Amino acid sequence: MAGYDAESGGAGRGLDGLPVMALSVRESCRLDADGVIETLRPHEAAGYLVREPHLIVSRPAAARRLNLSEFQAFDLLELYAFVRPARYCLPTLGGLMKALSLDLPVATLEDQCMAMRAVAERLLAEAGAEIWRYRAGAERVAGMMARAGWAWGPMVMGAVRRFPDHSRDDGLRVWTALPEWEDMGPPPPPGDDPVDPASSESRLAELLGNASETREGQRRFAAAATHSFRPREMEGGPNMQILEAGTGTGKTLGYIAPASLWAETNGAPVWLSTFTKNLQRQLDQELSRLYPDPTRKARKAVIRKGRENYACLLNIEETLTAVMQRGALPLGGGADRDSVLMGLVVRWARFTRDGDMIGGDFPSWLGAHFGAARIAGLTDRRGECLYAACQHYRRCYIERAGRKARHADLVVANHALTIAQAANRYGDPDLPKRLVFDEGHHLFDAADSAFAVALTGLEGGELRRWIRGKESGGATRxxxxxxxxxxxxxxxxxxxxxxxxxxxxxxxxxxxxxxxxxxxxxxxxxxxxxxxxxxxxxxxxxxxxxxxxxxxxxxxxxxxxxxxxxxxxxxxxxxxxxxxxxxxxxxxxxxxxxxxxxxxxxxxxxxxxxxxxxxxxxxxxxxxxxxxxxxxxxxxxxxxxxxxxxxxxxxxxxxxxxxxIDPTKPLADMVFTPAHGVLVTSATLRDRAADKEGDGWAGVDLRSGAKHLPVTARRLAVPSPFDYAAQTRVIVVNDVNRMDAAQVASAYRELFLASGGGGLGLFTAIKRLKATWDKIAGPMEEAGLPLYAQHVDPIDTATLVDIFRDDPHACLLGTDAVRDGVDVPGESLRLLVLDRVPWPRPTLLHKARRDAFGGTAYDDMQTRMKLAQGFGRLIRRAGDRGVFVILDARTPTRLLEGLPEGVVAERLGLAAAIASVREFFGR
Structure with missing residues (x-):
């Protein structure tokens, strides 16, 4: 590939001279510079890509599919990240077209080649337009990337130079363009005025708007949640409300209503805690109902994460300085990937909302392109911050977020951060006095991680680096x-x-x-x-x-x-x-x-x-x-x-x-006791089998920590409005040998084909997941059903779920992390298949808890809850329909008692199960 010619301003080969490559599992399609279409086998496609840079979507995906190492390419995702920094886009051709509002046919590989060229034309035209909103600093960054051998460099330089950059931004020294935060005086002590049920219901009605239908369960939820927003009656005894809200109740707005009222009335923040970063993002989207004006929302609602999630400007500066000292590459050399990465990073840092690199507006797929370790090295992951001694302190994303949180109304955090903040700053008057824990069924696990101690090599090495800093060569700073x-x-x-x-x-x-x-x-x-x-x-x-x-x-x-x-x-x-x-x-x-x-x-x-x-x-x-x-x-x-x-x-x-053994004891002591009000909610809190015997809340008290408080928690269960008996079907397949990988793979293939896509396959072992993907990816793609897989596709889990959600014909294979973080309403998730019963892993820790909490009954409870949570992924709104399949003939009937009332499981052979799925979806 020719190097960058600064004198020519980037002139060189244009888009018309670029060959294009569209890939699939079994074959690929190449469109050459003369418009000739050629169908290729995998080894032939690999040969072309190695010999000459092609226009493609996702270089890592192509490398994974064709078993290639490094190769040069005109990757459309990298071009998008430069032209539209900090703008969301699915890392697929369909995602690019949707982001650019392009409506083009992509049914065949030939269509895809033409669409890829159209995407490139649109992006380059945008960068060359006079009204391009991301022009600030672009020319300086593009020049650095071009000199480093970035394939797009000459064409991007030619586009951005069409109009001058009046911002005067340096581009590379991005920190100089960021505004400084200003210290505000400490907030006054919070008030303690209560929120009454009527006010909460009124705020809920405002959030829903006149066009929305009133849901009785949601109204009851919002009224009951106010118990956590009343003055507490005794020291160390917070008002604790446990609310189980069946799927479809609308629990998120149900607790936002009283929480926002309390914060406004009393001048102090309420922390809304979720389990995963993906759920934080969903909650942030819901808050747009409360704060439709983005400027006001930025003041009133803040997302908080651990420091290791945010970009460190000093790390960015030091890394950028190091890569720039290498100088330009000689003609014919390959690209310096570190320089290309830093170019895209500083472009993002100039326009990001909050500097969040893990789950925020940073293109998460860049980790696969350049290495997750390189991305992590740009965050404050080692506790190495210099604080006020840092030259970028007053522009720091982390410090800005922390200060905004002190004066916000609602702080959206995750369980890990919320528990750590309380445990590490016990007695701090700045800690929030009102806490909401959504996805409360994960509190036990979150507390377990927070209060565990590891005397290991990795932990010891981390402490050594924190104390002694860099002691040897390498990239660490x-x-x-x-x-x-x-x-x-x-x-x-x-x-x-x-x-x-x-x-x-x-x-x-x-x-x-x-x-x-x-x-x-x-x-x-x-x-x-x-x-x-x-x-x-x-x-x-x-x-x-x-x-x-x-x-x-x-x-x-x-x-x-x-x-x-x-x-x-x-x-x-x-x-x-x-x-x-x-x-x-x-x-x-x-x-x-x-x-x-x-x-x-x-x-x-x-x-x-x-x-x-x-x-x-x-x-x-x-x-x-x-x-x-x-x-x-x-x-x-x-x-x-x-x-x-x-x-x-x-x-x-x-x-x-x-x-x-019971991590909810320190959770209650360090997190709940100092608070004045705590709300714990989830769609699946009670073990329904135990509830039939009148003891369903006992397990909730055990897993939430409520049993360790001196004041009895209030409890309420609001049922789901969905008719699960009519909207779902549950099948236990009884003739597939779960130990035979070929049988399991064929079962997944035929079930996914029977549903026409929209299938989520959950595995209890990564090895079995990969084996299944290897066997069925080709046949699935030939049938027009794209198959994605965690631990196979070089994409983070949250983005994989987004891709799956976007295409109702796609299927996805994953593990527990997918089950816990997926929220896919509609046809995109209509079939959920488990490879086997998700029994607890038989570790020494589990053995100790099993002995302490009831033996086999404890195992059964945990497994029933996992099955219930998986089943709950299927029906997210009133019109959804879905089939839940377990490929394990040994599934005990008692475990299925945790499913919603009226749902009856059928035990069928695989052929009958496939026919049942076809019939249920009218295929």
């Missing part, structure tokens, strides 16, 4: 503790000595390359020696070493060598914790002693550093407690075990883990 606080304590000899002590003691933590040294019995530190002994115990005691998953071993009767290593590591960690605690105390003392001279930025840095040190010192102390308990008695509230974590058979991590 980790900034250590010395970088963050040294100038703040320059005149304090004692604090400097403590800092030196922390840095020196941290040498015991695992350094780069620890995993290979541990596996090769060549440990360099006490920490690595402990990991080496743990690994040996796991391999000696585990039963499933030959499989590719994580393997576990109990902590009982540890060998002498392991006990010795644990004792020595505990001693070394004690030597690390002491100076960390002392340094934190010294920094806090500085806040008091120098209160009259410290600038605001320095105060903030001292406070953040002290809090971070205390938190990490507490983690180190927890590690010590775990080590010292080896060979003795583990506190009965915990379960400990050793684990060797593996991915695709490769060792990833090793160490010792500790979880609460």
């Amino acid at each position: 980790a900034r250590g503790l010395r970088n963050r606080i040294e100038e703040l304590i320059a005149d304090d000899a004692d604090a400097k000595a403590l800092l030196d002590g922390v840095l020196e003691a941290a040498r015991v933590l695992p350094s780069d390359g620890w995993a290979s040294r541990v596996a090769g019995a060549a440990a360099m530190t006490r920490f690595e020696t402990f990991l080496m002994e743990v690994r040996a115990v796991v391999l000696a005691r585990a039963n499933n070493v030959e499989f590719g998953l994580a393997v576990e071993a109990g902590v009982a009767a540890p060998p002498p060598a392991l006990l010795t290593a644990a004792g020595q590591l505990a001693e070394a960690l004690s030597g690390l914790a002491r100076p960390m605690v002392a340094l934190a105390a010294s920094l806090l003392a500085r806040l008091d002693e120098d209160a009259d001279i410290l600038e605001t930025g320095d105060r903030g840095r001292l406070e953040v550093a002290a809090r971070s040190l205390k938190l990490r010192a507490e983690m180190v102390k927890s590690w010590m407690e775990m080590l010292l308990s080896l060979g003795g008695t583990v506190p009965d509230i915990f379960v400990d075990w050793f684990e060797l974590d593996r991915v695709d058979g490769r060792e990833r991590d090793v160490g010792m883990r500790r979880h609460f």
